[in-house]
């Protein structure tokens with residue numbers, strides 16, 4: 001084995017990139033080296049359906065790798081890169097040569113200081129094995145305490161409630177989803193969790209955590225004490241950049257890439273949760289996303305870049321979350337918005353549009369039952385991508401079709 | 414392959430370049446009207462997860478699933494890329510005297 005494309009990280013993005021290389025006509029060798037034992041799988045179900053009944057949703061069946069001649073080296077960690085010799089080293093001492101290297105190393109959950117990584121009671125949620133471990137600890141009469149009111153913590157709370165676990169969620173910010181969605185939407189979500197019996201405490205930090213043989217005790221800054229059988233820490237993730245840093249690749253809140261996803265070392269690319277990239281729609285601002293569709297889109301784009309195409313990142317950030325029968329969606333980046341417009345789609349579903357001072361649509365966020373907001377959110381995303389300046393009255397009126405606004409917009413440009 | 418023709422709706426009940434849901438005989442279908450004013454029918458649920466396609470967006474001859482944006486050509490049923498890889502079943506459609514009919518099996 002040697003030469004060709006080597007992909008470090010067998011997650012969503014790495015697998016998509018491998019298939020996209022073939023779709024774009026690349027005939028050389030492709031090797032995916034992944035530290036997890038499992039065939040590349042989807043993470044979004046890990047806090048949703050897979051947590052109810054642990055099962056894998058694979059990115060593609062094993063046969064597809066074989067038929068497309070993609071080599072999988074699973075359960076192997078890449079420990080070093082030599083960019084001069086164009087080789088990588090594996091933990092077992094093996095050396096593999098590459099012509100082009102792709103880093104799709106993803107992210108890992110942040111933890112709290114003083115927590116024993118081997119603890120059986122204080123856990124994080126990122127991998128299939130985490131889901132299996134958490135699932136075993138849920139059920140009627142079990143007490144789960146979640147630290148962090150972000151998407152993963154809230155999805156875990158919702159799923160844990162469906163089988164009768166008692167759930168307490170602690171968030172140090174004044175409200176849940178502080179970074180994720182506007183207040184109006186966070187309120188709908190928080191109300192729903194409270195109706196379902198989740199106890200949410202916001203605006204208070206944790207001052208101590210102690211583990212005994214049969215429980216974990218958490219003391220909050222206000223002196224309150226909570227005991228639980230299991231604690232899951234969901235306070236965000238940090239990109240896996242250590243390998244890149246050791247190699248001398250520029251890192252800036254993620255492996256820094258250009259708008260074609262190439263790193264500071266020519267011939268080495270990065271994509272997905274591990275990288276930070278310039279976002280054209282927002283003045284080239286450098287961001288890092290932890291989002292499933294971004295991992296897919298960048299997997300496809302990076303494959304084309306590696307083959308010499310000159311496409312640039314143009315997709316609009318997009319994220320969804322499912323909690324109970326509610327779906328939330330966020331498209332674009334709302335920072336810098338000065339005007340907020342609400343569009344009510346039905347009694348329980350609405351979209352907020354965020355526009356800048358020039359009237360340009362920057363972002364949209366929606367919440368509703370099932371897929372009530374999906375169609376309009378998709379159109380909103382396309383309007384954002386088109387740089388549209390839609391009339392506020394049209395956005396606020398659910399009878400005015402966003403599709404017509406988009407068609408008009410496209411006619412104008 | 415033959416089966417009964419079932420009336421779905423009046424032809425003007427579906428907007429151009431749009432889709433509606435139609436339930437019949439314990440099954441759910443998606444009925445489309447293309448921008449070229451032709452009518453089409455497929456299974457109502459996405460082949461990725463069982464999500465109603467009628468909540469999705471029609472763009473030209475593509476239906477995009479509302480859940481993870483998987484895409485199908487609704488005229489042929491062909492899956493058009495990640496995350497969907499299984500094609501959608503399509504059904505014959507006819508328009509007679511201002512009504513849309515599909516042939517179910």
Ligand SMILES: Cc1cc2nc3c(=O)[nH]c(=O)nc-3n(C[C@H](O)[C@H](O)[C@H](O)COP(=O)(O)OP(=O)(O)OC[C@H]3O[C@@H](n4cnc5c(N)ncnc54)[C@H](O)[C@@H]3O)c2cc1C
Pocket residue numbers: 008009010011012013014033034035036042043044045046047076077078079104105106107125126127152240243271272273274289290291292293295318319320321322
């Ligand atoms: C519980 C959960 C729920 C989520 N839900 C949603 C959702 O509802 N909506 C949404 O949009 N997004 C969601 N996401 C985010 C989405 O899953 C990620 O954005 C996506 O998985 C990123 O893909 P990736 O390939 O970049 O990274 P990853 O999927 O993290 O894959 C990276 C892989 O690289 C491996 N690796 C790292 N370093 C090395 C090394 N040195 N050598 C070999 N292998 C290495 C890792 O072990 C890992 O397997 C969720 C994530 C989680 C964890």
Ligand code: FES
Pocket residue numbers: 459460461462463464478479480481482483484496497
């Ligand atoms: S359910 Fe349709 S794309 Fe996932």
